[in-house]
Amino acid sequence: MLRYILNRLALIIPTVIGISIAAFAFVRLLPGDPILAMAGEHGVTPERYEMLKEQFGYNVPIWQQYINYVLDILQGDFGTSLSTKRPVLTDFLTLFPATVELALIAMLLAIIIGIPAGIFAAVKRGSWFDQLTMGVALTGYSMPIFWWGLLLIIFFSGTLGWLPVSGRIALNFFFRPITGFMTIDSLLYGNWKAFVSAIRHLILPAIVLGTIPLAVIARQTRSAMLEVLGEDYVRTARAKGLSPSRVVNVHALRNALIPVVTTIGLQVGMLMAGAILTETIFSWPGIGKWMIDSIAKRDYVVVQSGLLLIALIVMAVNLLVDLLYAVINPRIRVQ
Amino acid sequence: MSDPVMTSSETPPIPQKVTGLRRAALAEFWHYFAMNKGAVIGLFVFAALVLTAIFAPLIAPHPFDMQYRDALLVPPVWQDGGRAAFLLGTDAVGRDILSRLIHGARYSLFIGFFVVIIALVSGVILGVLAGYFRGWVDALIMRIMDIILAFPSLLLALVLVAILGPGLFNAMLAIALVLQPHFARLVRAAVMAEKSREYVTSAKLAGASHIRLMLVTILPNCLGPLIVQATLSFSNAILEAAALGFLGMGAQPPTPEWGTMLATAREFITRAPWVVTFPGLAILITVLAINLIGDGMRDALDPKLKRS
Numbered sequence: 001m002l003r004y005i006l007n008r009l010a011l012i013i014p015t016v017i018g019i020s021i022a023a024f025a026f027v028r029l030l031p032g033d034p035i036l037a038m039a040g041e042h043g044v045t046p047e048r049y050e051m052l053k054e055q056f057g058y059n060v061p062i063w064q065q066y067i068n069y070v071l072d073i074l075q076g077d078f079g080t081s082l083s084t085k086r087p088v089l090t091d092f093l094t095l096f097p098a099t100v101e102l103a104l105i106a107m108l109l110a111i112i113i114g115i116p117a118g119i120f121a122a123v124k125r126g127s128w129f130d131q132l133t134m135g136v137a138l139t140g141y142s143m144p145i146f147w148w149g150l151l152l153i154i155f156f157s158g159t160l161g162w163l164p165v166s167g168r169i170a171l172n173f174f175f176r177p178i179t180g181f182m183t184i185d186s187l188l189y190g191n192w193k194a195f196v197s198a199i200r201h202l203i204l205p206a207i208v209l210g211t212i213p214l215a216v217i218a219r220q221t222r223s224a225m226l227e228v229l230g231e232d233y234v235r236t237a238r239a240k241g242l243s244p245s246r247v248v249n250v251h252a253l254r255n256a257l258i259p260v261v262t263t264i265g266l267q268v269g270m271l272m273a274g275a276i277l278t279e280t281i282f283s284w285p286g287i288g289k290w291m292i293d294s295i296a297k298r299d300y301v302v303v304q305s306g307l308l309l310i311a312l313i314v315m316a317v318n319l320l321v322d323l324l325y326a327v328i329n330p331r332i333r334v335q
Numbered sequence: 336m337s338d339p340v341m342t343s344s345e346t347p348p349i350p351q352k353v354t355g356l357r358r359a360a361l362a363e364f365w366h367y368f369a370m371n372k373g374a375v376i377g378l379f380v381f382a383a384l385v386l387t388a389i390f391a392p393l394i395a396p397h398p399f400d401m402q403y404r405d406a407l408l409v410p411p412v413w414q415d416g417g418r419a420a421f422l423l424g425t426d427a428v429g430r431d432i433l434s435r436l437i438h439g440a441r442y443s444l445f446i447g448f449f450v451v452i453i454a455l456v457s458g459v460i461l462g463v464l465a466g467y468f469r470g471w472v473d474a475l476i477m478r479i480m481d482i483i484l485a486f487p488s489l490l491l492a493l494v495l496v497a498i499l500g501p502g503l504f505n506a507m508l509a510i511a512l513v514l515q516p517h518f519a520r521l522v523r524a525a526v527m528a529e530k531s532r533e534y535v536t537s538a539k540l541a542g543a544s545h546i547r548l549m550l551v552t553i554l555p556n557c558l559g560p561l562i563v564q565a566t567l568s569f570s571n572a573i574l575e576a577a578a579l580g581f582l583g584m585g586a587q588p589p590t591p592e593w594g595t596m597l598a599t600a601r602e603f604i605t606r607a608p609w610v611v612t613f614p615g616l617a618i619l620i621t622v623l624a625i626n627l628i629g630d631g632m633r634d635a636l637d638p639k640l641k642r643s
Contacts, residue, residue: 018482029498138373138630142622144574146581147597147615154608273489277578291490292582295497307494311485 004326008319019311020073024066027304078305083297088305091290097180098168099286102278103271105202106210111264114214118221119256122229123248133218140215145274149208149281156204163204166283170197209278213267220263224256231255258329265321269314367635374631380624388440395434396420399591403429408607424609426600432610435591436617442592443573443621446507450572451565453511458518459561463549465519466526477523480516488513489578496584503586506579507572514568521564525557559636566629570622577618593618 036044044052053059057068072079078088117137121130157165164170168182173194178185183202186194228234229252237251238244275288283289287310294302368374387394397403409425410417417424423433465476483491495509496502529535530553538552579585580594588599593614600610 014478015481015485018478019485022482022486026494026498031498031500135373138626139619139623142570142574142619142626144577144581144594144615144618144622146578146594147611147618150597150601150604150611151615154604154611158605158608269484269487272487276487276489276493277581280582292493295493296583303494303497307486307490310487310490314487315485 001326005323008322012315012319015315016312019315020070020308021066023304023308023311024069026307027300028062030298030300030303073305073308078309079301081294081302082299083294083302088302091302092287092306092309094177094180095285095287095290097177098182098284099272099275099279099288101181101183102202102205102209102284102286103268103275105206106208106271106274107213107264107267109206109210110214110217110267114217115221115257115260118218118260119225119248119253121218122222122225122256125226130222134222137215137218140211141219143211143215145208145211146277146281148211149204149278152204152207153281164201168198168201168285169194170201173197205278205282205284208281209271209274212270212274213264216267216270217260217263221256221260224259225252228252228256258325261328262321262325265318265324268317268321272310272314364635368631371631371634373627374634377624377627377631380620381628384440384621384624385444387437388444391438391441395431395437396422397431397434399430399435399438400589401430401434403431405429408603408610410607411609414609423613424607426596426610427603427607432613435596436593436613439591439593439596439614439617440621442503442586442590443576443618446503446510446576447569447573447625449507450511450514450576451569453508454515454568454572455518455561455565457511458515459522459554461515462519462522463526463554466523467530467545467549467553469527473523476519480519483513483516486513489575492575492579493582493584496579501584501587503576503580503590503592506576506585510572510575510579513575514571517564517568518561521560522554522557525560526553529553529556563629563633563636566625566632570625570629573618573622573625 036049050059057065060068076089078092080086081088081091084091117133121133124130153165156163169186173186173191175185175189175191175194178188182198183195186192186198229248234247234252237247242251272288275286276292277288278284279286279289280292287306291303291306291310293299294306403425406418406421406425406429408427409421409429411424412419412422414424421431421433423431423436425431426435461476461480465473491513492506492509495512496505499505499508526549535548535552538548543552576585577592577594577597580592581598583598586592586595588595596614597611600607600614603610
C-alpha cells in the first residue's frame with residue numbers, strides 16, 4: 001500500500017511543476033503591460049516604471065522570474081492582489097469556505113438522491129420508475145446550469161417569493177467567522193435565526209450546483225448496479241435463497257459502489273467549474289466569483305495564483321480519491 | 336514453405352468484401368441504435384435542428400437583428416398582451432425572439448462541429464503518437480494532457496479567452512483545447528490495446544510503415560469509443576460556449592448566440608421571464624437531443640452491452 005501511495009505521489013510531481021509553469025505563463029501571455037496595469041489609470045513616469053519593474057521582479061530574465069515565483073510560493077507567498085492590495089492567499093482563505101460549504105451541500109444533495117435513485121432504477125430495470133429517473137437524469141446532465149439557476153430564481157424568489165436571490169445570509173446578521181461556514185458559525189454563536197437564513201440562502205445555489213453531479217451519480221450507480229446484478233456471485237446469493245433485499249443491499253451494493261466512489265471524486269473538478277457559474281448567478285462570495293471578477297478586472301496576480309491554487313486542490317482531491325479507491329478495491333493496489 | 340497471406344492472387348476480392356462487411360456493420364449498428372427509442376427521438380430532433388440552421392433565413396419570420404420600436408418586451412402569444420406576429424415575444428430592443436433562436440441554431444451547431452473536429456483531430460494525432468511510440472513521447476504528451484485536465488475546464492477556457500480576447504472564435508479554440516485531452520487519452524489507451532494484437536504484427540511483418548500502421552491498421556479499430564466521445568464533446572462544446580457567452584467571454588452581442596442572449600436577458604428576469612426562458616430551453620433541447628444520440632451510440636457500439 002505504501003509503495004502504491006509513493007508511486008502515485010511521484011507521478012504527480014511533473015504535473016504539479018507543469019501546472020505552475022502553465023499558471024505562470026498564462027499571466028505573461030495576457031494582453032497589456034502588467035506594470036502599466038498595476039500602476040492604474042494615472043500612468044507612470046519612466047523612472048517610476050523602472051522602479052515598479054524592479055519592485056515586482058520583472059527586471060530579471062523570465063526563467064529567473066519563474067524560479068523566484070516558485071520560491072515565493074514555497075514560502076507561502078502567493079503575491080498581493082492588485083485590486084484589494086491584500087495577500088492573495090488571505091483573500092483565498094477568506095473566500096474558500098464559502099465555495100466549500102456550497103459544494104459540500106450540493107454534493108450531499110446529489111449523493112442522497114442520486115445513489116438511491118440509481119439503485120432503485122437498476123433493481124426495477126425497465127419499469128416506469130427506471131425510465132422516468134433516467135429521463136430526468138439525462139435532462140439534468142444536459143442542463144445549462146446558469147439558465148437553470150435563473151429559472152429557479154424566477155419561480156422560487158420571484159413568483160413565490162420563498163427564497164432569497166443572492167448572498168450567503170441576510171445582511172442584518174453579522175458575526176466574525178470561526179470556521180467560515182455560515183451554517184456552522186451561526187450555530188456556534190447560538191443564533192438560530194441566522195442559521196435558518198444561511199440555510200435558506202443555500203438551497204437554490206446548492207440545487208443548481210448539485211444538478212449535474214446528481215445526474216451523473218444516478219446514471220453511474222444504475223449502470224454499476226446493473227453490471228453487478230448480472231454477476232455470478234449475485235446469482236449464487238439468490239440461488240441460496242437469500243431475501244432480495246439482502247442480495248441487493250449486501251452482495252450487490254457494496255461492489256457497485258466502488259466505481260460510484262470514483263465518480264463522486266471526479267466531480268470535484270466539475271464542481272469548481274459549476275461554482276464559477278453558480279456563484280456568478282447568486283452573487284455567492286466564493287472562489288468562482290473571485291476568479292471571474294479578477295479576470296474581468298485584469299488582476300493578473302490573483303488569476304495566476306488562483307489558477308494554481310484551484311488546480312492543486314482539484315489534483316489533491318483526485319489523488320485522495322485514487323488512494324481511497326485502492327483502499328476499498330484491493331485489486332488496484334496489487335498491480 | 337508456403338505463405339498464403341502473401342499470395343497476391345487473393346487481394347482483388349477484398350475491397351468488395353470490405354464494403355459488404357461495412358454495410359452489414361452499419362445495419363447492425365442501426366439495429367442496436369434503433370432499439371433505443373430515446374436515441375431515435377434525439378436523432379429526429381437533431382435533424383430538425385440542422386434543417387432549421389440551414390434554412391434559418393427562410394424559416395425565421397423576422398430578420399434576427401430587426402428592432403421593432405413599437406414592440407419592446409412583448410410577451411409570448413399565449414400571454415396577455417402577446418401578438419401573433421411575435422410567437423415567443425420580443426426582447427428589450429424589440430427583436431423577435433423566435434427569429435433570433437432560429438438563427439442561434441446556426442451558431443450552436445457550428446460551434447459543436449468546429450470544436451469537435453479540432454479536438455478530435457488534434458486528440459487523435461497526439462493519442463496515436465503516444466500510444467504507438469510509448470517511451471518519452473508518451474510521457475511528454477500525457478503529462479501535458481494531465482496538466483490541461485488538472486484545471487476545471489470552464490476556468491481554463493475563461494483564462495484562455497482572456498488571453499486571446501473575448502469572441503466566438505477564440506472561445507471555440509479554448510473549448511477545443513480543454514476537450515482535446517479526453518480524445519488523446521481514449522485513443523492512446525485503444526492504440527496500446529490494439530498494438531499487441533496479431534493483425535498488427537502481421538501488418539508490421541508485411542512491411543507496413545509506421546504511418547500506415549498507425550492510421551490505416553490500428554486507428555479504424557478504435558473508432559467506436561471515439562464516435563461516442565465525439566458525440567459527448569459535441570454537446571459539451573455547446574454548453575461551454577453558451578456558458579462563456581453567458582459570462583460575456585464568448586460570442587458578443589448582438590450575435591444571436593443562445594448563451595449571449597441569456598446574458599443580455601438577465602436584467603429582465605423579473606419583468607420579462609420569457610426573454611430568459613426560451614434561449615435556455617433551446618440550449619437544453621439541443622444538448623439533450625445530442626446526449627440521447629450519444630447514449631444510443633454507446634449502446635450500439637459497446638460490444639459488452641450488446642451481448643447482455
